[in-house]
Amino acid sequence: MDEKLLDKFRRVRLLALDCDxxxxxxxxxTGVIMDPKSSQQYEGRPHNSVVEIARFSHRDGQGIDLVRKPEIDLKVVMITGQRSGYVQARCSKMNIPCLQTKDKVMSLTEWLQKESPEISLQEVCFVGDDMSDFGVMNIVGVPVCVADGIEDIKKIASYVTQKGGGEGAVREVCDLIVTAKQNAARPETTRRLNILITGTGEQATEEVRRIAQETACLLALQGHTIMTNGGPNGVPEAAAIGVHRAREQKPDAVSCAYTFMPGRTTEQTKTTILKTFPGRFEARNAQSCEDLDVAVFFQGGLGTQAKFLTVFHRVMHINKDLVKKGFPSLQRQKLIIAHESFAPNNLKACQKIFGSYFKKEHLRALRFASTADEIAGLTTAWQKTLSRGR
Structure with missing residues (x-):
């Protein structure tokens, strides 16, 4: 197996399986339970007199157990259009979630958002065999087709198994994942994150400025790139100063200003890199949204809320809608952290700030913090979820 494919299996964090x-x-x-006291024909019998028998491989079950061991720690889910009783029975036996659905794309994306938002579609391996799997196999990072699957599915698969469905194909995939993760061709590397620290440029309190500065310093010392709005005061300035403090211990600490104000310089923004969008506020926000991995929001007004809604809307809605339509998801998964000066961890309070559209699912998608250490801790945990399996 070539290194690129091995690397794909190494990154897998969720194994999703079709059933039939x-x-x-x-x-x-299929058979019929015959009643010797009745002469009714098959068509006239109630549905529960029909018996469906499906054959499952014990080795596939053993493979699923292997990938769920702590050293591999994969999540496994069945996603199938089949609604027969044997599907639920097998899932119950293997102790895995069972999604019986007509829309596999929607079911997978909604399940991820609810149960495992830290897992991206690029970290999903889906094993399928027929056209009902076509849509979902087009959006995951590692689509796999079984040996006796149809040709159209084999054409879009990253890997075609040597064994057929129900004959050990799933065990083959499980073994590949285990091998890839246990025999990494290169040492695991820690990914540097782009972290936007943003808030008001004018009205920030001294306490908010202090925490923003400490946050930027801590995260820059960890090797991350700190992004700011490029403003000369308030939170943007505090974040830039925090990186300057970090540079005393870590000379290669990096900060980047995204500004729509013409004629700005790195000296004025107190950053090492400058990206300018002269007079184009929306373009600046759109590009910083695209580039960031983590966004930390401090006390701010309409400008800060505009940046928040740009990031939040894309993560919560645009990404989800794109995936439903079969388009690729966001290039970068994003973590959004709200400092208590921006929004509290309270649904009614958030609705007063953002409007009644703000629901419980939105609240769950955010992370809340009150100190620099808490922000750094949330970021480190997020970094680990991105690096696992690489």
């Missing part, structure tokens, strides 16, 4: 044709052979045995 993947965990079973591509056929179902």
């Amino acid at each position: 044709g993947v965990l079973t052979p591509a056929y179902i045995e």
Whole structure:
């Protein structure tokens, strides 16, 4: 197996499986419970007199157990259009979630958002065999087709198994994932994050400025790039000063200003890099949203809220809608942290700030903090979720 494919399997954090044709052979045995006291024909019998028998591989089950061990720690879910009772019975036996659905793309994306928001679609391996899997296999990072799957599915698969559905194909995939993760071709590296620290340029309190400065210093010392609005006062200035403090211990600490104000210089923004969008506030916000991995919001007014809504709307809605339509998801997964000076961890209070559209699902998507150490801790935890399996 080439290194690129091995690396894809190394990054997998969720294994999603179709049922019929993947965990079973591509056929179902059907029979009828005969009542010797009745002469009714098959068509006239109630549905519960029909018996469907599907054959599952014990080795596939063992493979699923392997990838869920702590040293591999994969999540596994079944996503199938089949609604027969044997599907639930098998999932219950293997103790894995069972999504019986007509829309596999929507079911996968909604399940991830609710159960594992830290896992991106690029970290999902889906094993399928037929056209009902086409949409979902087009949006995941590692689409796999079983050996006896149809040709159209094989064409979009990153890997085609040597074994057929119900004949050990899933075990084959599980073994590949275990091998890839246990025999990394290169040492695990820690990813440097782009972190936007933003808030008011004028009205920040001394306490907010102090925490923004400490946050920037801590995160810059950890090797991250600190992004600011390029403003000369308030939170942007405090963040830039924090990176200057870090540079005393770590000379290669980096800060980057995104500004829409013409004629600004790195000296004025107190940053090492300057990206200018003269007179184009929306363009500046859109590009910083695209580039950031983590956004930390401090006390601010309408400008800060505009940046927040740009990031938040894209993560919560645009990304989800794109995926539903079969388009690629965001290039970067994003963590949004709200300092208590920007928004409290309270639904009613957030609704007063952002409007009644703000729901519980929005609140759950945010992380809240009150100190620089808490912000750094949330960022480190997020960094680990991005680096796991690499």
